[in-house]
Amino acid sequence: MTTPNRQPGEHGFAGRGRTLNADDELVLTSVGIDIGSATSHLVFSRITMQRVGTRYFVADRTLLFESALRLTPYASGTTIDAAAL
Numbered sequence: 334m335t336t337p338n339r340q341p342g343e344h345g346f347a348g349r350g351r352t353l354n355a356d357d358e359l360v361l362t363s364v365g366i367d368i369g370s371a372t373s374h375l376v377f378s379r380i381t382m383q384r385v386g387t388r389y390f391v392a393d394r395t396l397l398f399e400s401a402l403r404l405t406p407y408a409s410g411t412t413i414d415a416a417a418l
Contacts, residue, residue, distance in 0.1 A: 357384045362397075368405060373418060375400040 358381060365376040376399045383392040406417035 358382065358392075359384075359389065368413065368418065371405060372402050373405045374402050 361380045361382065363376075363378045363380050365378070367374050367376075377397040379395040379397055380391055381393040382389040406414040408414040408417075
């Protein structure tokens with residue numbers, strides 16, 4: 334995957350010159366996928382991380398979308414039907 338501001342071989346989450354330890358606050362989009370043996374669901378959240386010293390902590394979480402709880406579909410026996418899911 335290529336990001337417009339990222340050069341080949343450059344690792345990170347943002348443009349050139351930006352480092353993780355330069356930001357006191359990070360705002361991330363989180364995706365949670367729960368595929369269980371009985372039910373499955375999906376959650377999108379916006380998470381605000383605050384730096385305290387050298388560590389980041391969750392300062393706020395905003396729910397953006399939560400799917401309905403669905404029964405996990407099975408193709409047969411113990412095999413989850415990935416296409417139906």
